[in-house]
Amino acid sequence: MGRFRRRRCAPVLLCQIVDDRLxxxxxxxxxxxxxxxxxxxxxxxxxxxxxxxxxxxPRSEYLIRVLELPxxxxxxxxxxxxxxxxxxxxxEFGDTEVAYRRLNGATATSRRYEVYAVRRESLAEHLKICxxxxxxPDCVFPTAVLWARHLGHETAVDVLAVATKxxxxxxxxxxxxxxxxxxxxxxxxxxxxxxxxxxxxxxxxLLDQRGNAMPALRVGWLGGVCPAASNGRVVFxxxxxxxxxxxxxxxxxxxxxxxxxxxxxxDMQRTPELGTANLLPQWLQQHRLERxxxxxxxxxxxxxxxxxxxxxxxxxxxxxxxxxxxxGLGGRITAIQKGGExxxxxxxxxxxxxxxxxxxxxxxxxxxxxxxxTPEEVSYNHVELGREGHLRLRGQAESxxxxxxxPERLEPLPMFQHVVLRDASQSxxxxxxxxxxxxxxxLVREEASR
Amino acid sequence: xxxxxxxHFGRSLHVREWGLLTAALFxxxxxLLVYHWLMPMYDQWTMxxxxxxxxQQELTTLERNLxxxxxxxxxxxxxxxxxxxxxxxxxxxxxxxxxIEAAARQPSLTLINMSPxxxxxxxxxxxxxxxxxxxxxxxxxxxxxxxxxxxxxxxxLESYSLRGVQGGHTIECTLSLWMVRLVEAxxxxxxxxxxxxxxxxx
Numbered sequence: 001m002g003r004f005r006r007r008r009c010a011p012v013l014l015c016q017i018v019d020d021r022l023x024x025x026x027x028x029x030x031x032x033x034x035x036x037x038x039x040x041x042x043x044x045x046x047x048x049x050x051x052x053x054x055x056x057x058p059r060s061e062y063l064i065r066v067l068e069l070p071x072x073x074x075x076x077x078x079x080x081x082x083x084x085x086x087x088x089x090x091x092e093f094g095d096t097e098v099a100y101r102r103l104n105g106a107t108a109t110s111r112r113y114e115v116y117a118v119r120r121e122s123l124a125e126h127l128k129i130c131x132x133x134x135x136x137p138d139c140v141f142p143t144a145v146l147w148a149r150h151l152g153h154e155t156a157v158d159v160l161a162v163a164t165k166x167x168x169x170x171x172x173x174x175x176x177x178x179x180x181x182x183x184x185x186x187x188x189x190x191x192x193x194x195x196x197x198x199x200x201x202x203x204x205x206l207l208d209q210r211g212n213a214m215p216a217l218r219v220g221w222l223g224g225v226c227p228a229a230s231n232g233r234v235v236f237x238x239x240x241x242x243x244x245x246x247x248x249x250x251x252x253x254x255x256x257x258x259x260x261x262x263x264x265x266x267d268m269q270r271t272p273e274l275g276t277a278n279l280l281p282q283w284l285q286q287h288r289l290e291r292x293x294x295x296x297x298x299x300x301x302x303x304x305x306x307x308x309x310x311x312x313x314x315x316x317x318x319x320x321x322x323x324x325x326x327x328g329l330g331g332r333i334t335a336i337q338k339g340g341e342x343x344x345x346x347x348x349x350x351x352x353x354x355x356x357x358x359x360x361x362x363x364x365x366x367x368x369x370x371x372x373x374t375p376e377e378v379s380y381n382h383v384e385l386g387r388e389g390h391l392r393l394r395g396q397a398e399s400x401x402x403x404x405x406x407p408e409r410l411e412p413l414p415m416f417q418h419v420v421l422r423d424a425s426q427s428x429x430x431x432x433x434x435x436x437x438x439x440x441x442x443l444v445r446e447e448a449s450r
Numbered sequence: 451x452x453x454x455x456x457x458h459f460g461r462s463l464h465v466r467e468w469g470l471l472t473a474a475l476f477x478x479x480x481x482l483l484v485y486h487w488l489m490p491m492y493d494q495w496t497m498x499x500x501x502x503x504x505x506q507q508e509l510t511t512l513e514r515n516l517x518x519x520x521x522x523x524x525x526x527x528x529x530x531x532x533x534x535x536x537x538x539x540x541x542x543x544x545x546x547x548x549x550i551e552a553a554a555r556q557p558s559l560t561l562i563n564m565s566p567x568x569x570x571x572x573x574x575x576x577x578x579x580x581x582x583x584x585x586x587x588x589x590x591x592x593x594x595x596x597x598x599x600x601x602x603x604x605x606x607l608e609s610y611s612l613r614g615v616q617g618g619h620t621i622e623c624t625l626s627l628w629m630v631r632l633v634e635a636x637x638x639x640x641x642x643x644x645x646x647x648x649x650x651x652x
Contacts, residue, residue, distance in 0.1 A: 290465035297469055301476035308483050315491040322498035329505040333512065339519070340512030342635065345574050346522045347515065349632045352575040353529065356606030356630045360599040363610055367592060383612040 011048045013041060014261045015135065016056045016164075017126050022133040023255050026051075027262045038262050043133035055130060055137040056261050057279060059170050059184045062118040062142045063089075066103065066179055068110045078276070081115050095120040099279045101148060105177040114179055116142040118279050127284075136288065140279040143257065144180040147172035149264045149274065151180075156218065157237055159203065163223025164257050169195060171202045207233055223256035358445050365415045366391060366443060373410040377402050389443040391416075396436055400426045403437035410441065418442040533604050535576060535631040539569055543578050546603065546629050550582065553597040559586035562622070571633070579608070579628040585615060591623045604630040 015024035026041040026048070047053075067084050069077065082098045089096065096117045103112040123140065130137055147160055151174035160172045164184070172182035185198030207217060216235045221227070226238040264274075362385060370380065370393075380395040397403050403424035411419045424437035463471065515522075535542065543566055554561040567579035584594060591612075599605050608626040615622055 287465065290469070294465050294469045294472065298472050301472055305476065305479055305483070308480060308488065312483065312488050312491060315488065315495050319491060319495050319498060322495065322502055326498060326502050326505060329502065329509055333505060333509050336509075336512050336516055340515040343515035343519050343522055344511065345635055346526060347518070348574045350522065350525055350529075352572075352577075352630050352632070353533065353604050356604045356628065359607040360605070362607050363595050364592060367588070379614075380612075381614040383610075385610050387609055 011051045012262075012265050013047060013051055013053045013135065014056065014258050014265060015041075015053065015130070015137075016058070016255065016257060017129050018255075020129055022129065022135065023258060024135070025258045025262060027265060038259070043135065047135075052139070053130075053135055053137045054139045054141060054261070054265060055126060055280075056146070056257060057118060057123075057126065057140055057142050058164050058168070058257075059143050059172075059182050060168070061122050061126070062116050062144075062279070064142075064144055064180065064182070065115045065117065067113050067115050069113065070109060071111055077113070081113055085115050085117050089117065093117075093119060097123055097279050097281050099142070099277045101145065101178075101274065101277050103178045112177065112179075114144070114148075116144060116277065116279060118142075120281075123279060123281075137280060138285075141261070141274070141277055142279060143170060144172070144182055145274050145277045146257070146260050146264050147180050147182055148174055148178060150220075150260065157220035157239070158217050159206065159219040160239075161199070161219055161221050162256050162260060164255075169198070169223075170257075171199065173206060203234060222260060362389075362443065362445065369410065369413045369415045373406070373413050373416075375402060375405065375409070378406065385443065389445055391441040391443050393439040393441065394436070395439070396434055397424075398435065400424060400435045403435065403439070406437075406439060415444050416441045417444055529604075529632075533630065533632050535633055539576070539578070542629075542631060543569070546578055546605075547580065549601055549603075550580065550598055550627075553594050553601075554584060556586070556590055556594070559584055559590045559594055570628075574633055576631045576633060577628045578631070579626065581624070581626050583622060583624045585620055585622040587619060588621050591621060595623070595625065598625075598627065606630065 012027040013024050014027055015022055017023075022043060024041040024043075026039050028038075028048075065085055065088065067081060069080055069084070072080060078098065078100065081100050082096075085098055086096065097120055098115060098117050100113045100115045103114055105112055118140075126140070127137065143162075143164070147170075151157070151160055151172065158173060160170075162170050162172075164170050167186075169185045170182055171185060172180055174180055183198075183202055185195060185202070203217065203219070210217060212233075216233050218235050218237055220239040221236050222239050227236045366383065366385060370383070374380075377398040378395055379397075380393055382392075382394040384392045386392070395403075403421055407419040407421055410416050419441045420439065422438040422440055424435065426433050426435045428434075547564065547566065550564065551561065562583040562585055564580060564582035567581060570577040570579070584591060586594070595607075595610075599607060606628050608628055610626065611624045613622045613624075614620075
């Protein structure tokens with residue numbers, strides 16, 4: 001048994017099997033502005049995303065037993081109930097799926113449960129029909145869950161009579177501890193006599209239990225025309241107003257059982273104990289989960305492979321295009337290679353000549369610049385020009401102040417830049433003193449300055 | 451008695467086994483795809499891209515060269531044949547040294563030392579470096595340098611050092627010069643063949 005939890009705001013497809021047909025309604029949750037909406041659904045329409053599917057199992061398909069258990073862990077309840085109920089069932093019944101609903105009247109030593117058992121084969125047939133209509137139920141509820149919910153909370157009636165599949169009727173009542181007593185009457189569509197007989201047979205024991213002093217037995221009527229007759233001990237009431245009804249014109253085509261189920265599911269957040277009444281086996285849910293995971297893995301793998309193939313195809317296209325481009329470039333290069341390389345060689349030679357000629361005026365430019373910018377009180381005893389046009393000067397001056405004037409006088413000249421006085425000092429020599437300095441200048445060559 | 455585990459061939463696989471099988475098949479397919487198809491193709495694509503880039507660079511250079519052909523040829527005409535290497539290195543170097551000696555033959559100028567350096571050949575041109583020292587008046591040294599640098603050949607001045615000689619008005623100058631000679635391109639095999647054929651006919 002898999003516990004069922006209704007997702008908030010998720011649409012629910014509520015369905016029942018009627019003679020190999022699937023009858024279904026789509027229940028959209030209420031939002032903050034309005035009521036929940038119900039609309040008929042056919043398997044031709046796609047289900048909205050995140051939809052949950054609930055299948056209602058009629059009373060004729062399952063058994064109800066009331067069992068008592070000592071207080072046990074919640075997780076162990078289902079297993080213990082299964083063992084208990086399998087012990088009470090005949091071997092011919094075969095494999096079963098079990099769900100339960102806890103009843104009132106717990107004591108310190110025992111808990112009471114209403115257990116629903118369905119033959120696995122019967123459940124499988126229902127699920128197979130669902131699959132034929134592309135529907136996978138997330139939950140299979142016995143109809144007793146609906147009776148318990150409505151007779152216990154929603155209505156003030158004592159008996160509920162609801163038209164179910166194939167013209168059958170389900171009659172149900174709830175006892176004081178919440179236990180459901182229900183029965184199916186086969187009326188075969190319009191056979192009113194059968195219905196009446198079955199109804200009388202069902203109501204008589206109830207009337208006998210109540211006695212004459214009690215008020216009249218109120219029978220809630222869903223589906224078909226509500227009987228108007230009343231003998232003072234039985235009163236029939238139409239419950240159509242209680243249901244979440246469709247707004248569309250097909251209202252009349254929605255089965256009463258589904259409409260009742262929609263009302264139940266709409267309030268399910270308030271009755272979480274119904275979640276244990278799911279007859280859908282957990283292994284099946286696990287199997288579906290694994291299948292969906294496998295499908296996701298396979299899809300991802302296929303997408304990844306497809307991505308690789310696409311990358312490969314893109315590379316292939318790029319390679320072909322580069323090949324063509326390269327061939328075109330190769331042809332153009334071959335056509336002009338000889339002449340272009342010859343000119344390139346000549347250019348290199350001209351550059352070599354240019355480099356040589358650019359240095360021809362270095363000595364003259366340096367000397368003329370120094371003559372122009374040097375005051376008479378300064379003389380040079382060493383001038384050195386390096387490969388990169390780096391000029392180093394050593395000289396003497398009559399006064400220590402003169403070397404400091406030199407950068408300002410040489411810097412404005414076009415052939416010099418970055419004039420830096422490295423050091424200047426006055427030292428004793430013989431009877432007098434001598435001022436010596438060291439300066440560095442960057443020579444601006446004629447070609448570079450153009 | 452110990453029982454050997456039985457393998458059940460032919461039974462349908464469980465979902466988990468299908469998942470593992472799918473993952474394994476995907477991994478194998480992906481590895482095969484990547485190693486035998488994608489990576490070689492990626493390498494080929496990378497190589498081709500680099501090749502095309504290099505070809506584009508080369509084409510651009512060649513086209514630019516061709517666009518400058520006329521200007522370059524005009525500059526070559528201006529240079530004249532004297533800068534073309536038409537003799538052996540020894541003869542060219544000897545002539546250059548003789549020109550320097552001739553320029554230094556002045557009464558107030560002394561050629562102190564002179565030494566040629568190893569010839570630098572870069573395929574398109576050759577450099578003949580010479581290092582020399584002269585002493586004389588500044589005027590004479592400047593004139594000597596100008597004469598050496600501005601003769602008919604192409605000569606460059608790599609570096610120099612001027613030093614005043616103590617007790618006189620002379621200076622000592624150490625010069626590093628180089629002369630440039632352009633190397634003519636070897637004729638292509640077709641041209642060589644044509645020349646040989648014409649000589650044979652004669």
